[in-house]
Amino acid sequence: MPQIVFLPHEELCPEGAAIEAKSGETILNVALQNGISIPHACEKSCACTTCHLVIREGFDSLEESDELEDDMLDKAWGLEPESRLGCQALIADEDLIVEIPKYNLNIVNEDH
Numbered sequence: 638m639p640q641i642v643f644l645p646h647e648e649l650c651p652e653g654a655a656i657e658a659k660s661g662e663t664i665l666n667v668a669l670q671n672g673i674s675i676p677h678a679c680e681k682s683c684a685c686t687t688c689h690l691v692i693r694e695g696f697d698s699l700e701e702s703d704e705l706e707d708d709m710l711d712k713a714w715g716l717e718p719e720s721r722l723g724c725q726a727l728i729a730d731e732d733l734i735v736e737i738p739k740y741n742l743n744i745v746n747e748d749h
């Protein structure tokens with residue numbers, strides 16, 4: 638089983654975490670199941686950027702992002718070449734090192 642390492646993030650996982658994950662699961666779900674509360678304002682429907690993650694290692698093992706994901710990522714704070722939306726990126730067979738960006742931009746207004 639691939640191991641997903643989340644680098645320390647001040648609020649969401651100050652110590653960082655190393656998690657055994659199943660292939661085919663989204664990175665976001667693995668985080669949420671392990672107590673790392675990455676925001677997901679659009680409920681994982683690829684319509685916000687709050688689940689933006691940067692894949693520091695293992696990026697190439699992931700299936701490529703589709704056009705919709707790329708369009709959303711363009712709006713993300715701190716976009717990098719190895720950025721993905723956590724709710725869209727499916728874990729493959731390789732280990733990953735994932736950074737949770739310090740900020741995210743919530744473009745979905747949750748009150749409406």
Ligand code: FES
Nearest residue numbers: 677679681683724
């Ligand atoms: S939770 Fe909104 S795009 Fe992933």
